[in-house]
Amino acid sequence: xxxxxxxNPVRPGGQANAEDITYRELIDRPKIxxxxxxxxxxxxxxxxxxxxxxxxxxxxxxxxxxxDAVVIPKRTPNAIVKNLSYITVDxxxxxxxxxxGGRQTWKQREESFKLNATMKVHCGFMKxxxxxxxxxxxxxxxxxxxxxxxxxxxxYDAPHQPSNISLRSQKLFCFLMVVDEVSFxxxxxxxxxxVDSAGGKWVGIWxxxxxxxxxxxxxxxxxxxxxxxxHRLFPQAWYSIWIDGKxxxxxxxxxxxxxxxxxxxxxxxxxxxKHHRSIYEEGDAIKRRKRYARPLVDLQMxxxxxxxxxxxxxxxxxxxxxxxxxxxxxxxxTITDLFSCLWFNEVNLFTPRDQLxxxxxxxxxxxxxxxxxxxxxxxxxxxILHRHTxxxxxxxxxxxxxxxxxxxxxxxxxxxxxxWTPYPADLSSVELPAVKRTSQAx
Numbered sequence: 001x002x003x004x005x006x007x008n009p010v011r012p013g014g015q016a017n018a019e020d021i022t023y024r025e026l027i028d029r030p031k032i033x034x035x036x037x038x039x040x041x042x043x044x045x046x047x048x049x050x051x052x053x054x055x056x057x058x059x060x061x062x063x064x065x066x067x068d069a070v071v072i073p074k075r076t077p078n079a080i081v082k083n084l085s086y087i088t089v090d091x092x093x094x095x096x097x098x099x100x101g102g103r104q105t106w107k108q109r110e111e112s113f114k115l116n117a118t119m120k121v122h123c124g125f126m127k128x129x130x131x132x133x134x135x136x137x138x139x140x141x142x143x144x145x146x147x148x149x150x151x152x153x154x155x156y157d158a159p160h161q162p163s164n165i166s167l168r169s170q171k172l173f174c175f176l177m178v179v180d181e182v183s184f185x186x187x188x189x190x191x192x193x194x195v196d197s198a199g200g201k202w203v204g205i206w207x208x209x210x211x212x213x214x215x216x217x218x219x220x221x222x223x224x225x226x227x228x229x230x231h232r233l234f235p236q237a238w239y240s241i242w243i244d245g246k247x248x249x250x251x252x253x254x255x256x257x258x259x260x261x262x263x264x265x266x267x268x269x270x271x272x273x274k275h276h277r278s279i280y281e282e283g284d285a286i287k288r289r290k291r292y293a294r295p296l297v298d299l300q301m302x303x304x305x306x307x308x309x310x311x312x313x314x315x316x317x318x319x320x321x322x323x324x325x326x327x328x329x330x331x332x333x334t335i336t337d338l339f340s341c342l343w344f345n346e347v348n349l350f351t352p353r354d355q356l357x358x359x360x361x362x363x364x365x366x367x368x369x370x371x372x373x374x375x376x377x378x379x380x381x382x383x384i385l386h387r388h389t390x391x392x393x394x395x396x397x398x399x400x401x402x403x404x405x406x407x408x409x410x411x412x413x414x415x416x417x418x419x420w421t422p423y424p425a426d427l428s429s430v431e432l433p434a435v436k437r438t439s440q441a442x
Contacts, residue, residue, distance in 0.1 A: 056385075059377035063255040067166035070258045075238060076267055080368050081334040083118040086232070086341070090126040099414055100129040100215030100225075101348030106424050109349070112342055113364040123341035124229050124348070130215035131225055131233075136199040137209045144174035147237045148253050150206070151178040151226040152245040154219035155186035156388045160248035161204045169254045170205070176234065177206040177245075178226035180219075184210050186389075216415045218394060220352040227325075228344040228354065231332045244326040247383040256382070260329045266372040267336045269329040270358075271379030273322035275438070278312040279304065279359050282322045284435040292351045293399040293410075296419050300350040302430045303423060304360050311433050312359070319373045321359025327382060339369050349418030 064070055090098040104122045112121045125131065133141075152159070159177055179187065187193060187203060194202045201208040214222045223245075226233050230240045239261070241253050260269035276282045283301045287294045312321040330336050339361060346357035362371065396410040405411055411420065 056380045057377045058381045059375065061251065061259060061378045061381050063251065063259045067168050067252045067254045070254050073262050076265070076331055076333050078334040080115055081117065081119055081338055084334040084338055084341075085118075085120045086123040086125070087120060088125065088127050090129065098126045098129040099417075100124055100126055100131060101345065101415065102126045103417075104345060104349065106421070109345065112345065115365070115368055119338065121338065121341050122345050123232060124215075124225065124344055125232055130211075130213035132212045133209060133233075134199075134212075137207075140198075140200055140207065141174065141176065141209070141234050142236055144176070144234055144236055145238045146173045146253070146257075147230065147234050147240040148173050148175045148249065149178065149226055149230055149234070149240055149242050150176075150245050150247070151223050152183040152187070153180050153214075153223045155183050156219070157183075157245035157386070158187060158190060158389060159203045159206050159208075159245075160384075160386055161206075162249035162253075164250055164252055165205070166252050166254065169252050173253050174234075175205045175207060176209050177203070178209045178211060178233070180211055180214050180222060184208060217412045218352055218415060220394075221347070221412075221415045224344060224347050224352060224354060227328070228340050228347065230328075230330070231337045231340060237332055240328075240330050240332065242328040242330075243383060246386050246388055247326060248386060249383050251382050256329060260372055260374060261331055264372055266370050267331040267333050268339065268369055269372040269374060271324040271327060271376050272320040272373050273324050273355065274376045276322045277320045278435075279309065279321050279356050280311050280433050281435050281438065282353075282355055283432075284437070286351075286353055286356070290397050292353055293396050293405060295400070295402050296351055296396075296405075296416070297353070297356070298432065299419055299427075300356060301432050302427045303350075304356075305432060306425060306427060306430050307360075309360050309363055317367070318359070318362060318371060321362070322355050323358050323373065324376060324379050325355055325358065327379060335365075335369050339365060348415055350416060351419075352415070 087102060090102045092098060092103060101124055102122045108122065112119075148162070150159075162175070184201075187208070191203055193208065196202065201210075211222075211225070215225065216222050227242055227244075230242055231237060234240065239257055241249075241256055243249055261267065273282070276285065280301060283297050286292055287297050312318075330340075342361045342364070343354065343357060346361060347354050350357065362369070395408065396405060396412070399405045399408070399410055
């Protein structure tokens with residue numbers, strides 16, 4: 001095991017000692033890099049206030065040795081769903097503005113889970129509903145077949161440059177950082193943004209793609225657009241790797257695709273959650289940590305339980321119903337794209353806590369999509385996690401009752417509307433399964 005302890009290198013008087021070393025310099029040293037690839041590593045750090053963070057269990061990732069030697073396979077043929085198209089016109093009253101996720105009915109939602117060779121579903125991006133890109137970015141992404149995507153909304157993060165990227169991957173991949181206007185202004189004020197001859201904006205390897213007219217009230221919901229609907233935002237992409245904006249990628253993306261998709265012939269890969277396996281345990285943790293309004297989390301969980309979503313146990317086909325959703329690795333086949341659409345529709349209808357709906361959608365699709373849920377210790381070895389520039393806070397997260405949400409005007413106007421639309425069944429007798437808290441994080 002390796003324990004790395006970092007202190008703020010600036011002393012109280014403002015003077016840095018010549019022997020002090022920064023975190024970045026330390027991990028760049030070859031000996032440290034070699035040690036960091038050993039199994040069972042634990043990294044522990046001190047933040048500037050001197051508070052120790054929780055240790056991250058990291059393990060070696062069995063990636064190929066050389067990105068140049070990786071053979072890119074033929075794309076996976078579309079088998080079950082051969083043709084997938086999208087509803088793009090929101091059915092609404094004359095005076096109502098279009099909603100980005102559309103006004104999906106409960107019947108349409110149910111039909112969308114029934115697999116057919118040809119399907120047409122809601123999948124965001126209703127006409128004139130927001131999330132508009134500049135023409136120069138629309139033109140640029142037409143060439144992007146291999147994508148590393150990330151996103152920053154409401155100025156919560158600053159771009160972190162990936163490390164260990166081969167020349168082959170630098171040429172093969174588009175590194176696309178999706179931002180809103182608030183975040184672009186924040187980035188421009190704090191780091192150097194270069195503008196190319198065509199008008200494209202860059203921070204290091206990242207191409208900044210600005211989304212104008214945010215489609216949701218909540219920054220967290222806006223962040224789900226590039227994260228979950230990567231195939232809609234970048235429709236030419238064959239493969240994509242999503243990483244959250246607070247993360248610094250440490251592994252060559254071509255090696256990631258080879259390890260997590262091509263080697264096992266998967267089309268979707270995501271890590272298992274560090275602590276939880278059941279959506280009901282995750283929902284309980286969200287309520288206790290005040291990450292969204294308690295009664296609305298309960299309502300979503302009651303709907304899922306009523307619709308047959310049992311708590312996770314060892315007999316289920318997936319190793320967990322809860323993913324570590326900050327890294328998503330996808331080949332954009334029709335069934336993968338359909339899963340992303342249905343996942344987004346649940347986030348749009350209910351709470352923005354996407355980990356609650358991931359397992360539900362996987363449950364509804366059954367064996368149609370071949371997931372690879374890989375160990376959490378490998379997930380921790382893919383990146384360095386940085387702190388947000390500030391913590392997100394929304395008043396609705398602290399609400400304890402429906403009346404409190406209504407009286408204080410905390411109801412979102414463009415998302416989560418399924419929570420306020422009468423459900424076509426009586427949920428009054430539904431009791432959520434008991435939750436056994438299996439970790440301190442719960």
